Amino acid sequence: MDRLTTGRSKAPPLIASAVRLHGRTLVTNLTFAIKTARLYSFAHSNVAAALNEFKESLSAFTSQAGSALHLLGMDDSLSLNEVRLKPDFSSAQSFQFILDLLKANDVGELSIQPAVGREELEALVTLFNTHRPNPDEPWTSFAAAAAKLQLPNIGLARTGERKASLLDDKNGRIITMGIYFKTISHVDAVLGAVRSRKPLHFRQLKHAIQTMVDITLCGEHVMLSLANVKGYGEPGSNHAVNVAIFSIALGLKLGLPKKHLGDLGMAALLHDIGKANLPEHLRSVGQHDVPSSDADAYASHVHAGMDALLSEHIAESCVRSINVALLHHYRFDRTGFPRLLTAKEQDLFTRIVAVADFYDNATTPQQPVRPAMEAERVMHSLLDGSGTEFDPIVVKAFVNLMGLYPVGSMVRLNTGELAIVLEPPTNPRFLDRPRIKLLSDSMGNPVEEFANLLDLDSGGRFRRSILKLCQMEQVQLDLGEYLTVI
Ligand SMILES: [Fe+2]
Ligand SMILES: [Fe+2]
Numbered sequence: 001m002d003r004l005t006t007g008r009s010k011a012p013p014l015i016a017s018a019v020r021l022h023g024r025t026l027v028t029n030l031t032f033a034i035k036t037a038r039l040y041s042f043a044h045s046n047v048a049a050a051l052n053e054f055k056e057s058l059s060a061f062t063s064q065a066g067s068a069l070h071l072l073g074m075d076d077s078l079s080l081n082e083v084r085l086k087p088d089f090s091s092a093q094s095f096q097f098i099l100d101l102l103k104a105n106d107v108g109e110l111s112i113q114p115a116v117g118r119e120e121l122e123a124l125v126t127l128f129n130t131h132r133p134n135p136d137e138p139w140t141s142f143a144a145a146a147a148k149l150q151l152p153n154i155g156l157a158r159t160g161e162r163k164a165s166l167l168d169d170k171n172g173r174i175i176t177m178g179i180y181f182k183t184i185s186h187v188d189a190v191l192g193a194v195r196s197r198k199p200l201h202f203r204q205l206k207h208a209i210q211t212m213v214d215i216t217l218c219g220e221h222v223m224l225s226l227a228n229v230k231g232y233g234e235p236g237s238n239h240a241v242n243v244a245i246f247s248i249a250l251g252l253k254l255g256l257p258k259k260h261l262g263d264l265g266m267a268a269l270l271h272d273i274g275k276a277n278l279p280e281h282l283r284s285v286g287q288h289d290v291p292s293s294d295a296d297a298y299a300s301h302v303h304a305g306m307d308a309l310l311s312e313h314i315a316e317s318c319v320r321s322i323n324v325a326l327l328h329h330y331r332f333d334r335t336g337f338p339r340l341l342t343a344k345e346q347d348l349f350t351r352i353v354a355v356a357d358f359y360d361n362a363t364t365p366q367q368p369v370r371p372a373m374e375a376e377r378v379m380h381s382l383l384d385g386s387g388t389e390f391d392p393i394v395v396k397a398f399v400n401l402m403g404l405y406p407v408g409s410m411v412r413l414n415t416g417e418l419a420i421v422l423e424p425p426t427n428p429r430f431l432d433r434p435r436i437k438l439l440s441d442s443m444g445n446p447v448e449e450f451a452n453l454l455d456l457d458s459g460g461r462f463r464r465s466i467l468k469l470c471q472m473e474q475v476q477l478d479l480g481e482y483l484t485v486i
Helices: 016-039 045-065 092-104 118-130 138-147 170-195 203-218 220-226 237-253 258-269 292-299 301-310 316-327 348-362 375-384 392-402 479-485
Strands: 069-074 077-080 107-112 154-158 410-413 418-423 435-440 446-451 466-470
Touching: 016 045, 016 069, 016 077, 016 092, 016 118, 016 237, 045 069, 045 118, 069 092, 077 092, 092 107, 118 138, 138 154, 170 203, 170 220, 170 237, 203 220, 203 237, 203 258, 220 237, 220 418, 237 258, 237 348, 237 392, 258 316, 258 348, 292 301, 301 316, 316 348, 348 375, 348 392, 375 392
Parallel strands: none
Antiparallel strands: 069 077, 069 107, 107 154, 410 418, 410 466, 418 435, 435 446
16 A cells, blocks of 8 residues: 555645744754654653654644644655745755655655654654665555554655645646636626626635635745736736736735735735726736826726725725725835825735736736846846835845746756746755756757756756746747646
8 A cells, every 4th residue: 555644634724924934843843853863762851852842843733723734745845734835044954854854765745643642753753764765666665664553643645646736736737727717707807897887796706816815825836827827818807817916925925814815816906997998008008118198098097996996885805905906006105196195105915016016017028019028127127116116025025936037937958958937946045946847958859847956967066057037939838838838
């Protein structure tokens, strides 16, 4: 039997940032317990203290999460209950230790129930410390050794068998894409209703946003990779959904709780609702691409947006959407538009949406006026506007979120190969080494395989490094092809 299981929760009840904090503590404590037990017997006070500390951190996590611990090792990252962990400086070595340990035994998942006893933990630690994996069949020998132990509250699964989450499962990605495109069509419907002065129905949008929040809580990169899709649906609808994706991921990064992430997503989706009645050529452009002759007409969309939302009986949770619709072009330094009689501060939702709005507009081609701006240049523009146009804290969080090579972007490697960025780097020491998938070899022949940018050659040098970002148009990947490779 290849799988020894325990029960599983359906979704992480804790917000991702809290899970990540627990994750660092748990991984550090587990490493310490395993390493200490290599030096002393279980009767020794150091080992007892280390095991106690791990058990306490486990209890703290399971009681707050309301579920068992599920630690997953995938490629070069660890996930805890569906949330990909990000080691900090002090926990980086422990992360590597646990990853190596899981990899050596071909273990993809370790689950521990809250009821786990001290003896079981000792047995697990002993198993990891004494079992010598058979290099040809590491899992088979490890599972055989585990089966001889009494581990009713501990589950172990082989690498590759844990594929049921939205993060990894192909079906999960297809569902995510379905939600993405469906949300665009819901926005189309709302904009159409504004134009024809019909009542606005937000129920479907709200439902879609909640699902997007849930997916983002599992790992923001799945949704972020879709935000590279531009110009789908009615003018402005795709932009609204992308801004919602960036805003939710940003809100999560800034530590907003799940309930607020839903409200933020709705506000982001509706931020440009006032553009519904603008001429078509102004609906899909950002502020910086508007010809001066159209500036006044364009600026009117913030009032129109507020009016459209005020005319609806919207739930209290959506009231902040009105603020965002009115003030998303009002700058952090209290200039911009609309002009207010009394200068006021933008609220946090508006400051988040302003950054997301700028990024999506700049990375969207405005044919025939200009191509899409490269992500790197957009980041520099955001940093230039930090403290004047944009809130510096939000800009910093966004730069952190997107990294040097944003998820979904195409990159050329020093080997001549072309690749797509799937996930941000897992190792904070190597921010220029995200998780990638190869799309073509050095001769331009199509391939489709994962490559690890941390792999070394026989001389101890990195086998592959990223040379530069490529524009989607440069590599001539159409929407259909893009969706099959992300
Ligand atoms: Fe706008
Ligand atoms: Fe916008």
